[in-house]
Amino acid sequence: MDDLRASLARPIQVAEQLIKWADEAQTSRQECQDLKSRIERVSTLLRQAARADLYERPARRILDETDRALDKASSLLDRCCARGGFLRRLLTIVPAAAFRKAYHLLDNSLGDLTWILRVSTYAAAAAAAASDNDDEDDYDDDDHIGLPPIAQNEPILFLIWEQIAVLQYGGLEARADAAASVVSLARDNDRYGKLIIEEDGVPPLLRLIKEGRADAQESAALAIGLLGRDPECVDLMILAGVCTSFVNILKDAPMKVQGMVAWAVSELAANHPKCQDTFLQHNVVRLLVSHLAFETVQEHSKYAVVSKMSIHSVVMDNKTTTTNHTSSHDTPAAAAKPAAMAASSSATAAACPGPSAAAARPAGIAGTRLHNASMSAAATRGREYEAPDIKAYLKAHAARALGTLATGNPAICKNITESRALLCFSILLEKATGDVQYNSAMALMEICRVAEQHPELRRSAFKPTSPSARAVVDQLLRVVEKADYDELLVPCIICLGCLSRTFRATETRVIGPLVRLLDEREADVTLESAAALTKFACRDNYLHVDHCKAIITHGGAKHLVQHVYFGEQAVQTAALILVCYLGHNVPDSEELAEAEILTVLDWACKQGYMSQDPLIESLLPEAKIRMELYQSRVAKGYY
Template sequence: MMGDGGVKAMLAKPIQLADQVTKWADDAHYFRQECQELKTKTERLASLLRQAARADLYERPARRIMVDTEQVLDKAFALVSKCRAGGLVKRVFTIIPAGAFKKMTMLLDNSIGDVSWLLRVSTASGEEDGDAHLGLPPIAQNEPILFLIWEQIATLQTGSLESRADAAASLVSLARDNDRYGKLIIEEDGVGPLLRLVKEGRLEGQENAALAIGLLARDTDSVEQMIKAGVCLVFAKVLKDGAMKVQAMVSWAISELAATYPKCQDTFAQNNVIRLLVGHLAFETVQEHSKYAITSKMSIHSVVMDNKNQNNPNNVQKNGMHADLIDTSDQSMIKHPNHGKQPQQKNQNQIHSVIEHTMKTKSAKATGLNGSMSSSGVKAREYEDPETKAYMKAMAARALWFLAKGNQAICKSITESKALLCFAVLLEKQTGDVQYNSAMALMEICRVAEDSADLRRSAFKPSSPAARAVVDQLLHVVEKAEFDDLLIPCIISLGCLSRTFRATETRIIGPLVKLLDEREGDVSREAVIALTKFACTENFLHTDHCKAIIAAGGAKHLVQLVYFGEQVAQVDALILLCYIALHVPDSEALAQAEILTVLEWSSKQACMIQDPTVEAILPEAKVRLELYQSRGVKNYH
């Protein structure tokens, strides 16, 4: 819509032209009947233009229609001016084609139709005939989609809540169909009305509008315009106070915006979106009240002790659980329970039950998650159906996944909340999108932690129960080795966390080595890459990890991959073999696997030696292996 000043400036000249055409048509000496017909049409058009001058017009189509209408009135003015008295000479030399008046009548009819449509589309309330289609104006013949978009946006501006919901649904269909249509919706000022519907509409309208905004996030320019239009503030308000179905759709839309335009991550964070999303993730997943949140200031030990004091004092002391769970070390690498053994699921379930019981006994004192949810909002969420709750968690996890991607500040914010523990629980107990999106969010956090010592120390410190729970669940997926959507992100996550494990933490290497023999090429390659992060020189414990890889039978699997794997996998496997040869050159297992022969063969393969990493470490690996293995071979005999 546009202001009065814009309307007057736009309509002044067409109205003046229409008045001049009417006046000169009365002065016509020739073709008087035809001129009177033009006068009638022009008077009708002038009346509509004056009506438009008093209305709040939708600016985008108004400009297009007024330019066209002015051109038509210019032509009408030129035609009637030829019909005025001017003497015999002027009449002889003035030629008016036979079809000129007929064509001008048609053009004026088209302008009348265009301005009538503009008035209807700008002022229709939609209360009485919300389902009525306004039809397209004559000017829309060449661009029908543009005018259809204008009509839907105008309905979003002035229609009833029901008709606005339908208009949003129409824009959803258009945005899905074609990237260009999505660009047009943004260019024609459709974002503002959609955001107002997200704030003010009924459930269906809010969902449609949020879905449309997510679909419009096709490129960085589009997302940037939506950010400038205030999408972050509106979405934050919905995440705080909206209905859960709308909150879920908004979370999905946030994930789309962040995926397309990562620069918007910080803007969402500044609007408190991270904390609100974590609140939805934590709802019915872990304890609700911040006083009992498992953070760096309160370990799981205090929660367990609190439960012990209120209930059976023998419940927690069995099997020395305290001693097994609590690691008081201040060092920056994780010390996981049950070193070298399978995770003890029973103990883990006991932990969860203790936490949940403590939460329930204290819930009467709860006032909301860090103040982000009102008590009435929490109550409303409790009555949602399980499908909606699961969808909300899935979309909250998806939003956090893309907000965390490559952003250290947001990852730090997420890990300082209860989100890590939530992801671990959801990875263990949920299925489908909830589980997958949680795994992907963890993967992105771990990727950032790989390059950030500060994040590794704060998020994955030895005393963190949440960090140990995360590793347990990642390892559980890798140990199952079922080729599904979860396996690869969990492999990647363990590799990224390689610098957080102590030398005594040997249970990670074995399951990864087993995946080297996986039939699925993507799985074996990701396992190689993960193991390389354990074995590379940059890892302080590379010697211990290389020995663990050899002990788990990794050498023979790597030989097979170097000889028979796909080209990319061949190079990755060769790099890992080189690191192992560099760090444990005197290994008898390497001699028996004839690794030196493999390296010799690889050094003659052009496709392999072109890789910069291979070029840097293969010659030295060969030299060290030749030195130790030649001596080793003599000892064997």
Template sequence: MEEERRLGDELSLAVVTAERLRQAADEAESFKLECGEVGKQVDRLAQMLRTLVRLVTGSVHIYDRPIHRVIVEVQKNLERALALVRKCKGHSIIRRVCSITNAADFRKVINLLESSNGDVKWLLSVFDSNGDDSFGGGINISLPPIATNDPILPWVWSLIASTQMGRFPDKIEAANQLGSLARDNDRNKKIIVDEGGIPSLLRLLKESSSVEAQIAAATTLRFLASDQDKMNKEIDRDPSQKSYNYKSYMSSNSSVYSDTGGGRAGHYHRKERESENPEVKHQLKVSCAEALWKLARGNVANSRRITETKGLLSLAKSVEKEVGELQYNCLMTLTEITAAAESSADLRRAAFKTNSPAAKAVVDQMLWLLIQVDSPFLLVPAIRSIGSLARTFPARETRIIKPLVMKLGCPNQEVAMEAVVSLQKFASHENFLCAEHSKAIIEFGAIPSVMKLIRNSDQQVQLQCLILLCYFALNASNHEQLEQAKVLSALEGADRVVISQNPDFKELATKAIYQLSLYNVGLHSQILSYVGP
């Protein structure tokens, strides 16, 4: 309401200024010909401004961004013209000489008023209802004078207006064209976000009963999701979006996860959706899931929004039941959420409590993938997710450890590498239960696999394996398997290139070697005392 009031005030001020200018032109006593031309221009302008006021007043969900931009320029031009024409009113000769008004000044002002007429005419072409109940006479690709130097801007304005206020076919077409623009380059994405495209697309996604329209909106939002900071600011800044929470809306109302029950709009349109083409509905789910994935990527706030709804449970069910691109997109969304939880203790405690059904569902699905699936495409994100949650597992939760240890022997080096990194997060000193986890990892037979990887892998994998061995040495230096596998010798013989390129590892290895040496010296002394001199 505040925005509508401000827009109404701006339009009213422009109309009043136009009327004053018309009156000043009628009262002019010098440059009457030029003032007469100003009067003609302002007559046309005032008439169109009044029409615009009628179209805007009382409208629902008016797209006001281009109106604000145009009316600000119109007001400036009207004020400039008014200041000039007022100088032509009867004054003393000295006053008229000092004003130094000439025909060139009038040519500039008349050109400015012509531009304003062109801009307002373009606005009317975008917002004209054409006798329909909805705004919009179709997508307008003409170029208003205000945007001569940036032709993309009016195109984006017209598309957003059609998405928000056009007839239904135009809404779908406009959403698709916005998606094409967003896909082309980052500058187009920035313009669409800056000019208010996100709230319009969200509204189309939320309120439309057509899966085709929802796919168009979701696909475009997916392309825009890479510009996360601006997208989040737009969502947070628009009060209408706060009322239903975006990452919540996409997981329920868009029927990405139909078995969650959906929101009010989802319930309202359920029957209509049941009759939609299954392939079209599936594509909507794929697009929405990918948008969620990109919104969660590297963003704790967005990840928290998803977990505050039934998002975790729904995503876990989709990973279990779906296949192909949809399954992968849902899995990647969970991987990003768990990564966010790894970096945020608050999110970790809130979303991944030990007794949380949603958290348990996520872990169960990751374990299912580790045990039942051979595809590295799915195994890598699943293993990464388990590692991100390492600090949430109690010491008794050893069912997590065994599948990870088994993946150390995977022929695919990327999978094996990911398993090593994930196990590091269990054994690292950042994990409060690192000693307990280290012993469990060793007892499940990790050391022979790690030693084999060191012998048969590239330097990057070797480094990660050596780091894991260091954690074992620091947390369980008295474990007999460390001596049997000659871990001390492996650390002492670590490749000089690996050490020189990773100074942090050098410090860690030094501590681990010292710890193992102390244990070996102590063990040797015990043996001597037992055997005797």
């Protein structure tokens, strides 16, 4: 703002100089006097602007236009002055059109300066009137703020400027209305959203998130989420301080506002995945987990991640667990058991933790170094009295945001799985409904997809001895065994496929439900079931032979034959890939011979469109050769 005031010095000085030149004019005196009257009014407005608190973005554009108008007037007055003698006056001809153009430019500058002064001060005047009268509606501006000349070619820009000016200088009521208007503009199209960001609309929105009433905070958070439609916009908003503002809201704000902020986080992360790490660095992930764990598992306010345990802390941990009749080998499981027992014995959600819950926590945790980014006790006080739909609203958006942040990001997935989030997801998948349940399933799906590609995360987060991992698998299997065609079924199938390398050979309960889904009428369920079973049967899975035998034992071969012959093209391809793996891994199976798998493979070799898939092209010949080698007699009998 100081820089803006400094830039006003030049036009003010130029205007004063031009007023003197107008009095010295020797030709076109009437026209020069008309210029002088306009320049005097411009000078007066410029001096008012130097004392005012202006909305900087349009003010700079208006000052640039004013400089051009004054420069045009300067060239005319210089030609009309006496400097240069009689001969110059005689030969100097200033056309009337030049004066008309100068009049027009100065009139436009007068309109623009009047507009910027009024739009920058009327909101402040309304706020002052509201503070004096306790009613902002009592303030009535006599003249409506019209469209400035500078925005004639782009009227929407004027509207954006006006709303941003109110966001900057208005009272709380006016700022809330302006935030709602910004939401409407951002919803209309992407171009309006980019204009709002370019015209510095984000900083006042962030201030409103911090200072406004609950409804204004919610509108501002909604506007931020709508504005982040592409990576460039998200980058600009992060530079403006979005992360810090969101952290403050997630720590302490009304639950509905926190839910809207969680939604905005999910939108920004979805439209610009590179910002995921920025949110992680600001502890947004941990705060979202805290909201997810509220009234879902005990000790939600104790949410912390253990990091870099010292030798001394490990020794103290072992001593403590020994006195509690617990072996040191079972310490991680013991730390999770109280939450799992509380979750299984509660109804829809566990009660808010009290002193007894804190006492039940293993004392060894106190000896570790904790990164605690959870909500304070003061921030959570009274939240249990919120309406159930508001609590569900926050949980749904927190789960959605966690799923979006976890997409393709191993570091965030590790941060989530080291917390109680997996246990929360399993409980919500079982007992929640609607968006909370669906978003929990989708978040689990994204975490499992990352775990499939990163062995270290898979081994740490989904090891078979982990109570949280077992709880997750139990709920995934419950949904798959139920086999209701709803929005949960496909994500759960994908999760089981991604976790295929975590199951032991003795874990026989997973294959059967997936094989039964091959008989499902819905193509997307059949497709995902075949894809999940392929991950069990592929060579990358160490237990692929055992899993192939289990697929055959549960009757998968006969279903696959039907899909290879009569399924949709995508289902055909997925089924044929799985058939190839079965034929390659268990070529001597009598069940495969009875299902005429060799005939299926021979038929598939003759279908040109099937061999276009690179994986089929590499698998099909080898599977056929192995089947012919081991079952030539059976094949001949069938021919």
